[in-house]
Amino acid sequence: MRILVVGAGAVGGYFGGRLAEAGRDVTFLVRERRRQELKERGLVIRSVHGDWREAVSTVVSGEAADPFDLVLLAVKAYYLEASIRDLEPYIGEETRILPLLNGVIHLDRLREVFGEERVLGGLCFIETTLNAQGEVEQYSERHDLFYGALTDGQQKWLHRLDETFAGVRAEVRRSDDIRREVWKKYLFIATFSGITSLMGSAIGPVRETASGLASLSRLFSDIVTAASVREPELVPSLREEVWRTLVELEPSMKSSMLRDMEKGTAVEVDHLHGSLLDLTGPDTDLSLLRAVVARLKVYETVRRMDK
Ligand SMILES: NC(=O)C1=CN([C@@H]2O[C@H](COP(=O)(O)OP(=O)(O)OC[C@H]3O[C@@H](n4cnc5c(N)ncnc54)[C@H](OP(=O)(O)O)[C@@H]3O)[C@@H](O)[C@H]2O)C=CC1
Ligand SMILES: CC(C)(CO)C(=O)C(=O)O
Numbered sequence: 540m541r542i543l544v545v546g547a548g549a550v551g552g553y554f555g556g557r558l559a560e561a562g563r564d565v566t567f568l569v570r571e572r573r574r575q576e577l578k579e580r581g582l583v584i585r586s587v588h589g590d591w592r593e594a595v596s597t598v599v600s601g602e603a604a605d606p607f608d609l610v611l612l613a614v615k616a617y618y619l620e621a622s623i624r625d626l627e628p629y630i631g632e633e634t635r636i637l638p639l640l641n642g643v644i645h646l647d648r649l650r651e652v653f654g655e656e657r658v659l660g661g662l663c664f665i666e667t668t669l670n671a672q673g674e675v676e677q678y679s680e681r682h683d684l685f686y687g688a689l690t691d692g693q694q695k696w697l698h699r700l701d702e703t704f705a706g707v708r709a710e711v712r713r714s715d716d717i718r719r720e721v722w723k724k725y726l727f728i729a730t731f732s733g734i735t736s737l738m739g740s741a742i743g744p745v746r747e748t749a750s751g752l753a754s755l756s757r758l759f760s761d762i763v764t765a766a767s768v769r770e771p772e773l774v775p776s777l778r779e780e781v782w783r784t785l786v787e788l789e790p791s792m793k794s795s796m797l798r799d800m801e802k803g804t805a806v807e808v809d810h811l812h813g814s815l816l817d818l819t820g821p822d823t824d825l826s827l828l829r830a831v832v833a834r835l836k837v838y839e840t841v842r843r844m845d846k
Contacts, residue, residue: 540705543568543607545626547577547595548669549653549658549795551613552675554684554709556584558611561707566596566604568626576601576673583674588682588708589777595719600630603786606631609703612638612649630657635696637661637686639844641723641728641795642810643721659700660689660717662724668798679789683710687717697719713756722773726766726781729811730759731788733831736806736838739797743790754827761828765815800838 540563544555547567559565569577572664574597584591598604607629614622619640630636630653637659638645649658662685666678684704688694697713704711714720731742732757738745745751759782767774796806812832819825 540608540699542609542611543629545622546614547573548613548635549669549675550663550665551611552582553584553665553667555611556582556591557707559593560591563703566598569597569599571599585674586677587680600625601772604629606634608634610634610636612636616640616642616645616807617805618841619648619703635659639663643725643811644814655690656692658689659686659693660721661686662721671695681717683711685714685720687714707803719773723777723781726762726777729762729815730785733758733812735794736800737831737834741791741793742788749778760809761825765818765825768818806835808832
């Protein structure tokens with residue numbers, strides 16, 4: 540199986556690195572700056588599960604390569620359109636794309652561009668970031684990746700993924716209902732990234748403060764209300780389970796969005812939170828969700844003004 544990992548960042552670098560570590564045939568689609576970094580230092584993973592450093596194969600869009608069997612897509616949502624253009628030459632008739640982005644609307648877009656059969660369902664739970672040296676740093680234990688079929692036709696293809704991930708140093712699981720898992724993660728991450736970014740804090744202190752906990756609860760309720768417009772049966776059925784996850788999270792846990800804000804990089808506000816507001820009209824009372832969008836938009840404005 541020839542694998543193309545699009546984005547050698549916090550997520551792609553980690554799971555792509557673990558696949559390469561297990562001897563799989565992995566190439567990273569990168570841009571020029573990242574290629575230089577990887578050339579000089581190799582791909583470096585610093586993790587509670589064991590560090591790893593190795594030279595990796597890279598391709599920069601435009602360079603010739605045969606179509607790949609599997610594309611692991613791990614870019615931020617604001618680079619989705621550019622990455623679609625960049626990876627198009629490497630997609631063949633039999634290629635399957637496994638996206639690991641948070642959220643859901645990228646799936647609509649990928650299916651529109653590449654066709655429903657090519658796009659699998661996927662997601663991950665991992666707390667990683669790229670440090671100033673371009674190394675993947677992992678902060679907590681979880682390194683879980685879920686994949687599954689979004690169409691009946693994809694079911695027969697999944698055994699190839701089972702084989703590909705066998706023996707890889709990560710918790711990789713096939714899901715029989717990946718759509719449910721993707722939405723569960725979306726409700727969770729929209730709330731978790733929203734509240735930690737709004738409060739500028741890990742989750743523990745938010746829950747420890749009465750008004751912080753009330754805001755967390757209100758934001759979750761707003762997100763469930765908005766998401767239910769699109770998925771009226773599935774979303775309410777996930778409510779209890781996702782809330783339990785939010786109240787049981789390790790107190791020190793921060794979202795990747797908050798980490799991005801601490802680094803001063805862009806945030807996936809339109810993809811994760813704005814798209815939820817788009818599902819409802821302007822009169823729907825979603826005050827906490829609107830406050831999160833406003834906070835993140837102001838952050839983006841300040842970034843632009845500082846440049
Ligand atoms: N980090 C985390 O802990 C988690 C993140 N996620 C989700 O995973 C997704 C990826 O996030 P994350 O890995 O943190 O993001 P990062 O910014 O760390 O990594 C994304 C990488 O993609 C590269 N990239 C972007 N566009 C292209 C392109 N056209 N061609 C080649 N490379 C490209 C960027 O490279 P360049 O340097 O050139 O810009 C960057 O290295 C997001 O949707 C995020 O929400 C999900 C779970 C956990
Ligand atoms: C919460 C976490 C770390 C779990 O994967 C995540 O998805 C994110 O912060 O983007």
